[in-house]
Amino acid sequence: MQGREAHSNKGGAERREGEARHVPVMLQRCLDLLAPALEQPGAVVVDCTLGLGGHSEALLTRFPEARLVALDRDKEALRLSGERLAPFGDRAELVHAVYDELPAVLARLGIARVQGVLFDLGVSSMQLDEADRGFAYAQDAPLDMRMDQSAGVSAAEVLNTYPPGELVRILRAYGEEKQAKRIVSAIVRERDEQPFTNSARLVDLIRSALPQAAKRTGGNPAKRTFQALRIEVNGELAVLERAVPAAVKALDVGGRIAVLSYHSLEDRLVKQVLAAGAATTAPPGLPVVPERYQPRLKLLTRGAELPTEEEIAENRRAAPARLRGAERIREDVE
Helix, strand or coil: CCCCEECCCCCHHHHHHCHHHCEECCHHHHHHHHHHHHCCCCCEEEECCCCCCHHHHHHHHHCCCCEEEEEECCHHHHHHHHHHHHHHHHHEEEEECCHHHHHHHHHHHCCCCEEEEEEECCCCHHHHHCHHHCCCCCCCCECCCCCCCCCCCCHHHHHHHCCHHHHHHHHHHHHCCCCHHHHHHHHHHHHHHCCCCEHHHHHHHHHHHCCHHHHCCCCCCCHHHHHHHHHHHHCHHHHHHHHHHHHHHHEEEEEEEEEEECCHHHHHHHHHHHHHHCCCCCCCCCCCCCHHHCCCEEECCCCCECCCHHHHHHCHHHCCCEEEEEEECCCCCC
16 A cells, blocks of 8 residues: 555644645656646646645646646545645636546536646555545554545445455456455455454454465565455546546647556556557558657656655655656647
């Protein structure tokens, strides 16, 4: 699991008091990547993953003539970020939406094209640190894991109702869990006795189900299962699969996109979309490549950029981050 911004506060008053200490992941590099597109007057930048507003605040501060559209599915995140971004007035438009809804949001706001898009994927620090959200395996909490607590099924419902074969598929596909069958067998046996409601019981079950060798590597043995459940509950990969191409399509020529991923499944998907946009689609052997086959994107990062040791020391949740960026270099030609 990871966090988009580091902070140590649990309660509302403490959180507000500590907002200045939030450390958005790879902040300076994200700003520098987007800068050439956002320094023009009237530029519009979309923060597709608002969270606690750290990246958004920095964007509005660094680019004083830019307008921000920020999306989040978490209503509590929108409320807290609304307080944080209030000094920027109508330069900041905060929208309750999942990031694959970007085209509809822009259409509703009358925005045809944008100059910058930022994604900071995964679960935010606020969600990790609010005990009752159930994202963190290190503390006992209700098994919820919904980023938007007003919609969808909880992690408990997934555990208690999904067929065993589907649970195995989820743990393997989304958690890359090699012991998926063993863990699911234990889950099914336990849920028949008593449905799952809290995270501590699930963590204990996973520990007892795994062989000793599997428990000695890779940190907390529950982390892969928790990641898989979170991705399933929030439809994260399916949403991302729609959202990144939509964001690229929304970019003006000269516009830039920056994407922070936190596990290999996200990063692979982002890499595929950006690499496809940066490749020619011409059939092999053409002496001259027609315009419609030319690349739409220019990659701005060589592979995925990693956080520095200093950044990781300041924000341990930055450790798994991978940053990719691209610039829109031409329109789609039908």
